[in-house]
Amino acid sequence: MVLDGQQDASITAAAQALRAGQLVGLPTETVYGLAADADNDQAVAQVYTTKGRPADHPLIVHVADASGIGHFARNVPAFAQALVQAFWPGPLTLILPRRPGHGAAAAGQQDSIGLRCPAHPVAQALLRACVAAGVHGVAAPSANRFGRVSPTTAAHVQDEFGDGLLVLDGGACAVGIESTIVDCTRGVPVLLRPGAITRAQIAAACGIAPLSKEELPAHTPRASGTLEAHYAPNAKVRLMDTKALQAGLDLLGSDAAHLAVYARTPLRAPQVLLRRMPQDAEAAAQELFAALRGFDDAGVRLVWIEWPPATPEWEGVRDRLQRAAAA
Missing domain, CATH: 3.40.50.11030 (Threonylcarbamoyl-AMP synthase, C-terminal domain)
Incomplete structure (x- = not known):
């Protein structure tokens, strides 16, 4: 079922569905996500099952604003705070030390967690409604079968999962590829996945040039979209x-x-x-x-x-x- 994401009633229905442990197709500026309450392990398990995704491959948690960081993460370094100030809301995911007892399933049981604040107005409206309903963040990997091409329209999501999924239609995604991911757990920024926000922009914002994951390979956390084979069409x-x-x-x-x-x-x-x-x-x-x-x-x-x-x-x-x- 595709609902107009510009309508207040659609936002309310989607927030209620997430609060009840259901999944929702969520537009962001990067790609559409398959969203679940990040603190509801059963709902998050549905995301893994629906996508056919390995349960130890972590999901990115989307929050309404920077205040959501404290619910899921701890010990946020100064350079990560600078990146939040520069690029949130926007297409940047930060890997941070996870607060025990929160988002474990979404993090693939790691002691780190990926957090992002999307800029899309429909995503923003839904996340604010979720906070009001007691949902502090939503785990939302791309709304497609695992390893396949990510969706950038509501129709793509419907093609993947049929009419049984509630999908908020927010139009075509403006960025079109997934967020830049920066690991902030090892004292310096480490670029795990490139995206619309470039290395130069990261360095300018926090004063530290990001390392490549190959330059600091030890203890690299698992992160979304970093498998060698991914984003593949049938052809x-x-x-x-x-x-x-x-x-x-x-x-x-x-x-x-x-x-x-x-x-x-x-x-x-x-x-x-x-x-x-x-x-x-x-x-x-x-x-x-x-x-x-x-x-x-x-x-x-x-x-x-x-x-x-x-x-x-x-x-x-x-x-x-x-x-x-x-x-």
């Missing part, structure tokens, strides 16, 4: 440079049935489904998952994608495509 994804793309298309010629190409560079490909990737990284991120879903809807079996530029603003898109190709 097989292959990343290629421009020269290899055109050479492959020339070689296949009229035998290129069931092939799609997603590229920034104009290519000669009259026999294939060709979609132009935006030249701008932000626009490419916004449409990425919808494009991959569209190729599946068209029934293609193979998608050739031009490598995104190796520049900082494209890091989030490159990350998602590399994981999609690894599936």
Whole structure:
């Protein structure tokens, strides 16, 4: 059941459902989430079961504002506080030491927990209504089957889970890829997953350049969306440079049935489904998952994608495509 997220009655219905231990499809600026009361272990277990997600793979908990941190986390370092001040509400998740007795199932039983304050107005309205109803935060991984392409519209969520799930329609997601994740449990910021907020922005906000997880591998907490293979359509994804793309298309010629190409560079490909990737990284991120879903809807079996530029603003898109190709 899809409800208009702009209506007060829809927000009330969704908050009541979450309070009762049910699941809700939640729009955020990044992707749509499959939400449950983060302190209700049975409800959180439903998220894992519905997605087919391993129970030790943690979920991100969404809170209405920075005051929600104290319910789920403890010992918040100064640089994490600076990141909250700079980027919340927004597409940034912080991994923080978890307060015992709160969010254990959502954290995959780790002693750390991922927290985010989404900027989407429908998400904000729902989270505020949840707090008023006694729900301090919602665990909300992407609303899709585990490992598959994330949803960026209410229709995508309905396609994944059918009419039995209450979904708040907040329109198409403005960012389009999942949040940047920064681990704040080891004394310095460590980037676990790139996203719309870049390394340079993190460094400017907190005064410390974030390390890569490879630079500080010991005791790295598990985090959402960091498996090698993830975000994959049904079609097989292959990343290629421009020269290899055109050479492959020339070689296949009229035998290129069931092939799609997603590229920034104009290519000669009259026999294939060709979609132009935006030249701008932000626009490419916004449409990425919808494009991959569209190729599946068209029934293609193979998608050739031009490598995104190796520049900082494209890091989030490159990350998602590399994981999609690894599936």
